[in-house]
Each structure stands twice: as C-alpha cells, then as structure tokens.
Amino acid sequence: MRDRTQANLDQLLQSGGIRLGRAQHDRLGWLVGQYGAPTMDGIPDGRRNGVVILKEPPSGAAAELFYRSLNPACAVVIAGSENPGFDFLKSKLTEFGTVGPCGAEGPHEMWWGGIGWSKFLSAADDCTARPRIVSCHPRGGDDGAAHELRQSLERLQLNCHIEAIETQLADRVLCFEKAEFLLRMWTTYREPLLFVEAGATLREAPLLPSFLGCDVAVHKWNRWEMSARTLYLGRTKAAELLLRTWQQLAASYPAIWEGYLLDQAWSLTSSQVPLDTVWLPRSYHALQGDLGASRATILHDQQTTTLELGPDPAFASIVRTARRAGRTGARDAFMVMTSKAATGNGIAVILRDVSVSDPGTVAATLEAVTGAYAADCGGFGRLELSLCAWQDDVGVAREAAGLARYRILEIAPGQHIANDFFAANACDDAVMTARRLFP
Structure with missing residues (x-):
C-alpha cells in the first residue's frame, strides 16, 4: 500500500513538472501519510482529507474561494513558495513549516500549512521521542525562575539540563552566551534539544517538534519576528549548521539583538542546505496575559505587552514581509x-x-x-x-x-x-x- 501511494505521488509530481529535493520529497511523503492522497491545483471537496499541491498562486476571489474550501483535514503544499505571489494565500492559512531549496535537484522552497494545529497537536500526544530541555541563567543572580522551570520539568518527567553560567551582565544572558551554551549542550547530549528561557514553565510535554521530525523549530512573534526564547534543534547536520552559524554571528556582532541574529542565521542556513523548519504555534511561546495561556504548552514569564520582543522598530519591512510568508527576503541570497x-x-x-x-x-x-x-x-x-x-x-x-x-x-x-x-x-x-x- 505504501509503495503504491509513493508511486502515485511520484507520478503526480512528474505530471505537474514539480522538482523536489530529497528533504522536500520526504516531508511531502510524510504529509501524504498524515492527511491522505494528494491533488494538484484543485479546490478540494470540503468533506474529504488530502494534500493539495499548488503550482500557481491564486489571487483575489480565487484565493478566498480556495481558503473557504479547506477544512482541518486538508493540508496545503506550495512547491515554489519563494514567489511573493503566494504571500496573500499564506496569510490566510496556518503556517506549519518550510523546507529550503535543494540546489539544482530541487531549486525551489517548499511551504506547507493548513487550517489550525489541532490535528498535529493531538497526534503528538502519542509521540515517544522526547527532547532534552536545556536552559541557562546568570550565575549569582536570582535563581527562583530557574527553580520554577525545573519543578515543571520534574512534574512532567522530562530530561533537562538547567545551568547557571558566567555572564557579562548580572541580570541577563547575552546572545553569544546563549549560543555558546547551546553549542556546548549539542556536543554533550545526543538527544534533540529544546531550549527554553529560564523563567518559563512547561504545562505539557513539548512533543510537537519531535513528532514532526524537523531540523529546527522556532516561534515567530507577530508572525515575522523570530524569538530565541523557545528553540528546538533536531539531531541533524542542518540543525548543527544553523546553530554554529548563529554562534558565529553572535560572536561577531555581540551588540545586535538575538532575534535578528537568529533570523539571519536561518536565512544563511536555508540558502545552503534544505533546512526543514517548523514554525511553532503560539502555545509553545505563550506569555502571561494571553487569552490561551491556560492551554499553553510553554508559558514564558513575560507580559503580553512586553517590549522585550521587537526592540528594533527599524527592522527592514521587506524582511518582515518575507518572514510572514515563511521565505527568505529579497535582499538575502535565496x-x-x-x-x-x-x-x-x-x-x-x-x-x-x-x-x-x-x-x-x-x-x-x-x-x-x-x-x-x-x-x-x-x-x-x-x-x-x-x-x-x-x-x-x-x-x-x-x-x-x-x-x-x-x-x-x-x-x-x-x-x-x-x-x-x-x-x-x-x-x-x-x-x-x-x-x-x-x-
């Protein structure tokens, strides 16, 4: 049965002239296994499951009609999502992830999304693979926040490593210090890593990234601004490349805000390897005061009105537009x-x-x-x-x-x-x- 489904998928891609690299094909095959048989460029029947693969961007009324035809049992895959023509449709959907271009073998970026996270969140509950939760905080400072994080992890029986590290500032961990800590954890442990900022508490086991089997998972604050408060790293070469690139950028530009450096590291890595990225839902980056805070998986000790995220109002608008659509900006090498x-x-x-x-x-x-x-x-x-x-x-x-x-x-x-x-x-x-x- 599986071989027949794979053959049907390959035939569909060939008939549509769609070229995918290995990582992209693997992700699409996984989605077909989760949602059902794929179709090309059609408006799906709202009563069925399946994956809809888009080659051409619908605009205006066509995009609205397509969106209304979807239900949570449908997934949407955009095979050439680097094109800004798809941005409008993406803005209406829940963005699940992207897989970067794979050179001449798969010279396009692949985007995948749908209607809400409910299907994946419920399926992730049965996932047996668990990441190691890692966190750090300044040595000599108030360790009360780290204590609360440790207690929540013990309650959920999750493996963790929470460490007080030497920092230049007494009240915070700078970006290069965080990146160096994560690189050390990468070489110390063999499991996937999930970094959580000290001061957060976990309400549920964070199994979604492990279930999805991605290289990297991160939350985009306001849909465009990458936050380093929650960061998942799978045990892959692509994830290691992202981490090392982030560490090098942070060491070279220690005064620049960590979210921007993570954004640039993602852009550089995506241009060189087919980075399989998951854009985590807000439940993995909830703040105190959020309407859904009581149902959050990870709750950070920041108020919803925090100014800590987004400290640079001059952040290039063209990058904001691109990140909202899950793609690299025009001024970055694609x-x-x-x-x-x-x-x-x-x-x-x-x-x-x-x-x-x-x-x-x-x-x-x-x-x-x-x-x-x-x-x-x-x-x-x-x-x-x-x-x-x-x-x-x-x-x-x-x-x-x-x-x-x-x-x-x-x-x-x-x-x-x-x-x-x-x-x-x-x-x-x-x-x-x-x-x-x-x-």
Whole structure:
C-alpha cells in the first residue's frame, strides 16, 4: 500500500513538472501519510482529507474561494513558495513549516500549512521521542525562575539540563552566551534539544517538534519576528549548521539583538542546505496575559505587552514581509550552490522583477540557472542566487555581491539561459582582464 501511494505521488509530481529535493520529497511523503492522497491545483471537496499541491498562486476571489474550501483535514503544499505571489494565500492559512531549496535537484522552497494545529497537536500526544530541555541563567543572580522551570520539568518527567553560567551582565544572558551554551549542550547530549528561557514553565510535554521530525523549530512573534526564547534543534547536520552559524554571528556582532541574529542565521542556513523548519504555534511561546495561556504548552514569564520582543522598530519591512510568508527576503541570497572548481571566485546572479512576472516563468528561469551551473560552473566555485522584487532590492544585492568581490550578473524572468551560461561569462571576464593587461 505504501509503495503504491509513493508511486502515485511520484507520478503526480512528474505530471505537474514539480522538482523536489530529497528533504522536500520526504516531508511531502510524510504529509501524504498524515492527511491522505494528494491533488494538484484543485479546490478540494470540503468533506474529504488530502494534500493539495499548488503550482500557481491564486489571487483575489480565487484565493478566498480556495481558503473557504479547506477544512482541518486538508493540508496545503506550495512547491515554489519563494514567489511573493503566494504571500496573500499564506496569510490566510496556518503556517506549519518550510523546507529550503535543494540546489539544482530541487531549486525551489517548499511551504506547507493548513487550517489550525489541532490535528498535529493531538497526534503528538502519542509521540515517544522526547527532547532534552536545556536552559541557562546568570550565575549569582536570582535563581527562583530557574527553580520554577525545573519543578515543571520534574512534574512532567522530562530530561533537562538547567545551568547557571558566567555572564557579562548580572541580570541577563547575552546572545553569544546563549549560543555558546547551546553549542556546548549539542556536543554533550545526543538527544534533540529544546531550549527554553529560564523563567518559563512547561504545562505539557513539548512533543510537537519531535513528532514532526524537523531540523529546527522556532516561534515567530507577530508572525515575522523570530524569538530565541523557545528553540528546538533536531539531531541533524542542518540543525548543527544553523546553530554554529548563529554562534558565529553572535560572536561577531555581540551588540545586535538575538532575534535578528537568529533570523539571519536561518536565512544563511536555508540558502545552503534544505533546512526543514517548523514554525511553532503560539502555545509553545505563550506569555502571561494571553487569552490561551491556560492551554499553553510553554508559558514564558513575560507580559503580553512586553517590549522585550521587537526592540528594533527599524527592522527592514521587506524582511518582515518575507518572514510572514515563511521565505527568505529579497535582499538575502535565496540559494547558494558550490562546485568542485579549485578557484575561490564566486558569481552572483540577480533575478529581478519576480513580483511582476508570471510565476511559472520565474520558476523556469530559476531552474534553468541552477541547472546550467550544475552542468558547467564555468570555473566559478560558488553561486549566490538572489530573487529581487523591486529595483532598490537589486541595488542592495549588487552592493552585497560587490563587497564579496563576486562577478555580478543581472537577469530577467524568461531570459534564455544556455547550458554554457556560466562558462561564457567566465570567458567574458578573461577577455576583459586581457584587454586591461594588454591594451
């Protein structure tokens, strides 16, 4: 039965021209096992279960009609969710998670969501895999909050490690200190880790991330702002890469707010590996005063009106928009690919006008670029691909690539990309260099 379901899924993806990497295919297969048989681009019958896979973004009335046709027994998978055209529909759904692009094999971001968390939360109750809860607080400070956390964990019979650490400030743990603590816990224990800020209490066993089997799980405050108060790390190479990237950023920029650094670490990691991310529900990041605080899994000792989250009102609006839609921002590299070329030079390809172009055309151009690089890198050791909606985004992407001393190419959706695209541009560089040296 399972083999037949897998064959049907593969046939459906092939008929729709959808290319998925291994991690994305595994997540989709898992969803089919949970919800039922998949369909493509259709409006589901509200009385049935199933996974609806979308290739094209519905807009306006079509999106509203699609949303109303769903029920909690349906899941929605967006195979090319890096396109801003899907943002409106995503805003109406509950966002469960994303799986980052997988190079030329799966050159798109995959988003999955539905109508509420109830199905997963009830199923997670039977999960036997449990994370180790870890937390830290300043040594010499008030340990009352940590004591309450420990008591709640003992009541739930959860393995934990709560530690007083040396900190620069007596009343708080800075981002680089938290990241270094987590990295030490990663090397000490073999279980998945769930970091919870000292001062929180657990009302129920936090089994959802383990049940979903993701690399990373984090809550987005106000749907866009990553909070480091609750952070799950599965025992995967991708999770370790995220953790080490966060630690390096925090060590390099100790004065920058931890949520922003976690956001940037997520963006960098997602561009390089197919990071399987779950966006945790509010019950895993409830605050005192929340309407649903009595049903919370994790309750933090902050008031709902806290200013601790979101201390930077100047946080780029374009990043807010992207994070609400579970994708990287236009000013971040959407995908990074590397080759076996011995040289250390890189090339930045900027795909412009993605918001005003046909999504199918954008997707086809993206596939053509990654396919050409995989076929012939032209001697470039690294490709960074950026998707830009507006011209000012192009300028920022050019500036970033220039600082890295990358060769910069700007292309438009629908532009022909030959198999020797990168080799031809490498030759152009060589000719220009020769002309400068031998005028």
